[in-house]
Amino acid sequence: MSLSRTHPSWVPYFFIAPFLIIFSVFMVYPLLNSISLSAFQSYGPQFSTFVGLDNFKNVFQDPDFWTAVKNTLIYSCASVMIQLPLALGLAMLLNRPDVKAKGFFRLIFFSPALVGLVFVAILFGLLLGARDGLVNETLRHVIPGFPAEFFWLQRYVMPALILASLWIYVGFNMVYFLAALQSINRDQIEAAMIDGANALQRFVHVILPAIKPVAGFVVLLSIIGSLQLFELPFILLGGAGPENRGLTLVMYLYQNGFEQNDLGYASAIGWILAIFLMGIAIVHRRLTREEL
Amino acid sequence: MLPHSLSPGSFTILTLAVVSSFFIFLRDDPQEEGLEFWMFAKNHYVMYQEEFEKAKDPKVNGDLIAYGAMERRLLSGVLSDTPVPDLVEVQLTMASRFFSGPIEAVGFTDLRPLLEAEGLDKRINPASFSPWTREGRIFGLPHDMHPVMLGYRADIVEAAGIDVNEIETWEDFVRILTPLMRDFDGDGTLDRYLLDLWETDYFGIEMLLLQAGGWYFDRTGAPAMNSDINIKVLATMVHWTTGPSRIGVNVPRFDAEGNRMRLEGGVIFQFMPDWYAGVMQQDVPGLAGKMKMMPLPAWEPGGRRTSCTGGTMLSIPRRAAKPEAAWEFAKKLYLGTEVAEKLYQQAMIVSPVIDNWDEDFYDEPIPYYSGQPVGRLYLELAPEIPQRVPSAFMVMAQQSMINAFIRTRRNAREAGVHEVEDVLDLARAELDAAQTLIENKMRRNTFLNPMEEQP
Numbered sequence: 001m002s003l004s005r006t007h008p009s010w011v012p013y014f015f016i017a018p019f020l021i022i023f024s025v026f027m028v029y030p031l032l033n034s035i036s037l038s039a040f041q042s043y044g045p046q047f048s049t050f051v052g053l054d055n056f057k058n059v060f061q062d063p064d065f066w067t068a069v070k071n072t073l074i075y076s077c078a079s080v081m082i083q084l085p086l087a088l089g090l091a092m093l094l095n096r097p098d099v100k101a102k103g104f105f106r107l108i109f110f111s112p113a114l115v116g117l118v119f120v121a122i123l124f125g126l127l128l129g130a131r132d133g134l135v136n137e138t139l140r141h142v143i144p145g146f147p148a149e150f151f152w153l154q155r156y157v158m159p160a161l162i163l164a165s166l167w168i169y170v171g172f173n174m175v176y177f178l179a180a181l182q183s184i185n186r187d188q189i190e191a192a193m194i195d196g197a198n199a200l201q202r203f204v205h206v207i208l209p210a211i212k213p214v215a216g217f218v219v220l221l222s223i224i225g226s227l228q229l230f231e232l233p234f235i236l237l238g239g240a241g242p243e244n245r246g247l248t249l250v251m252y253l254y255q256n257g258f259e260q261n262d263l264g265y266a267s268a269i270g271w272i273l274a275i276f277l278m279g280i281a282i283v284h285r286r287l288t289r290e291e292l
Numbered sequence: 293m294l295p296h297s298l299s300p301g302s303f304t305i306l307t308l309a310v311v312s313s314f315f316i317f318l319r320d321d322p323q324e325e326g327l328e329f330w331m332f333a334k335n336h337y338v339m340y341q342e343e344f345e346k347a348k349d350p351k352v353n354g355d356l357i358a359y360g361a362m363e364r365r366l367l368s369g370v371l372s373d374t375p376v377p378d379l380v381e382v383q384l385t386m387a388s389r390f391f392s393g394p395i396e397a398v399g400f401t402d403l404r405p406l407l408e409a410e411g412l413d414k415r416i417n418p419a420s421f422s423p424w425t426r427e428g429r430i431f432g433l434p435h436d437m438h439p440v441m442l443g444y445r446a447d448i449v450e451a452a453g454i455d456v457n458e459i460e461t462w463e464d465f466v467r468i469l470t471p472l473m474r475d476f477d478g479d480g481t482l483d484r485y486l487l488d489l490w491e492t493d494y495f496g497i498e499m500l501l502l503q504a505g506g507w508y509f510d511r512t513g514a515p516a517m518n519s520d521i522n523i524k525v526l527a528t529m530v531h532w533t534t535g536p537s538r539i540g541v542n543v544p545r546f547d548a549e550g551n552r553m554r555l556e557g558g559v560i561f562q563f564m565p566d567w568y569a570g571v572m573q574q575d576v577p578g579l580a581g582k583m584k585m586m587p588l589p590a591w592e593p594g595g596r597r598t599s600c601t602g603g604t605m606l607s608i609p610r611r612a613a614k615p616e617a618a619w620e621f622a623k624k625l626y627l628g629t630e631v632a633e634k635l636y637q638q639a640m641i642v643s644p645v646i647d648n649w650d651e652d653f654y655d656e657p658i659p660y661y662s663g664q665p666v667g668r669l670y671l672e673l674a675p676e677i678p679q680r681v682p683s684a685f686m687v688m689a690q691q692s693m694i695n696a697f698i699r700t701r702r703n704a705r706e707a708g709v710h711e712v713e714d715v716l717d718l719a720r721a722e723l724d725a726a727q728t729l730i731e732n733k734m735r736r737n738t739f740l741n742p743m744e745e746q747p
Binding site for chain 1: 298299302305309367370372389392393394397479480481483492541548549552684687694695698729732733736
């Protein structure tokens with residue numbers, strides 16, 4: 001029995017209408033409106049002045065923007081270069097047949113992802129406190145003469161952010177890799193072993209090609225997530241941090257849009273970020289298409 | 293027809309959607325009678341309860357709202373015509389958000405005509421209006437003045453036989469008190485410092501700038517980051533936090549680590565605005581009877597002995613439903629003696645209303661501060677409180693000053709210099725860069741006219 005015989009033709013449209021209305025009102029309209037908004041200097045919706053492309057020009061001339069770009073790119077590179085290999089390594093360890101209590105370890109490694117970035121930021125703030133932080137207390141006991149005050153969150157802003165994000169995201173990405181590893185046919189690996197392939201050769205020629213689609217997806221997610229970094233430095237440093245060393249692109253957008261109330265300028269920043277993200281997605285798609 | 297053409301599941305979803313929509317549209321938001329009063333400070337909310345209960349015609353509904361939430365709601369109300377209260381308490385940083393648009397977009401009523409008509413502008417300490425004044429319009433009734441003194445560990449200072457009355461200038465302060473700094477464990481690092489001053493703490497930085505006559509902006513509202521006064525103060529702060537001349541230490545406020553340092557004598561002198569004198573009593577009760585207050589040492593003999601920081605105003609949003617009633621209640625609340633007394637006794641905040649300064653409660657000895665009449669000491673300094681020029685770019689300027697401090701201090705360390713004269717050029721270079729940054733950001737804002745003279 002076909003659908004058209006049981007329901008009038010308008011029924012499907014009627015049921016998807018709520019989604020379409022909400023999506024149009026809260027996504028499509030603001031998105032389109034932000035294009036025109038980016039050509040205005042605004043103070044709320046009632047006061048605006050047409051500035052043409054000046055917002056974009058000013059963004060590129062603002063040293064804070066380039067600081068934000070630099071910080072965001074460093075963080076993103078670290079996310080991909082450190083976080084993902086660690087996540088893959090953990091997944092491979094847990095995928096070994098001789099490892100006991102896999103479920104327990106999976107839960108332990110994944111659990112930081114359950115608590116959220118705000119909690120992680122507060123936790124690392126306590127860990128890295130200048131005098132009474134757990135890290136400094138420990139170092140003072142272990143290293144004689146370690147200074148009574150050591151400002152981790154002033155001197156090592158980016159390493160602190162990367163470390164905090166490692167703690168939360170390594171386990172999260174590990175789950176993706178583990179799922180991919182578990183889907184590899186054991187026969188392929190055993191065949192490679194019979195052919196004399198060592199561990200490295202098995203990893204490069206059997207495991208890596210098999211998990212490549214998942215790895216590509218995780219890389220894309222990590223890059224996009226990293227470029228949207230906001231809550232972690234905002235809570236951990238109480239803003240952009242000393243010398244703007246924790247200023248990210250989204251924080252720069254927030255400062256201008258919601259602290260200076262200039263939504264036009266913030267729209268321009270948002271579109272620059274969006275175009276950058278689209279570029280990455282296109283490159284990723286091209287690369288994965290070539291693989292297919 | 294409809295039920296027959298739909299499956300039971302679809303019919304149920306549709307019914308639920310229609311019924312719930314019906315109830316949502318029928319639901320009427322309860323409109324409370326009387327004045328709506330928003331505030332973010334819990335101690336204010338508690339203090340005002342009695343006044344709220346007394347108010348009958350109209351009655352007053354006080355709403356305690358978290359700082360960030362209130363800021364967003366108020367901005368939405370001002371910018372997008374969502375509901376606003378009749379009265380709202382606005383803190384200094386929050387107020388700067390409302391000043392970044394054109395003057396006609398500031399969502400608060402200009403109180404200057406009312407203040408002048410009723411002679412109230414003469415009854416309130418003039419400096420207290422300055423943070424709430426833009427282009428000659430006064431957008432709020434000042435809640436406070438926040439004069440600053442130095443709070444110190446009297447037990448330590450007096451045990452060393454030092455009389456703080458001999459200290460008139462910062463130079464005296466350093467010369468007379470430096471011997472009190474200590475390295476208790478002999479590890480080569482000092483464990484006791486003189487002053488709570490650090491490069492990341494805008495609290496001390498701002499108080500020193502204002503005391504010296506500097507600020508981020510000049511009287512016209514134009515950036516003045518690299519003024520000669522600011523350069524000198526920055527170079528001095530670097531001198532006080534670097535190398536062998538270091539007297540400053542990072543002592544966070546509202547923080548267990550900082551309070552432990554205070555209690556253990558890791559710092560002897562602290563910048564103490566009146567509100568923080570109240571906070572200390574609650575947060576560090578272990579120092580009761582060990583603390584005393586003294587005026588800030590001046591930058592030069594005969595100079596200003598106080599400063600100020602923070603502040604709150606009571607505003608009437610322009611779209612308030614009952615502005616006249618709100619103004620009457622605002623006067624009753626802020627100008628009366630009863631709330632001023634509570635404000636002092638519960639939070640140690642002294643009133644900006646000059647009529648209240650003669651009240652006896654300000655003369656009561658405070659046991660926590662070794663029996664000193666702290667209120668009277670603050671009030672004696674009130675006429676010296678510096679004026680502050682408000683700006684939408686204040687937060688940005690604060691951050692730029694902190695960054696200039698960090699860089700100057702690092703450059704001084706790397707160059708192996710720490711004397712004020714040697715640091716001046718380094719400070720000037722960083723403040724020149726900060727000036728350019730703020731100028732460029734302000735130039736971008738077509739709504740502001742920084743060249744208009746403030747009254």
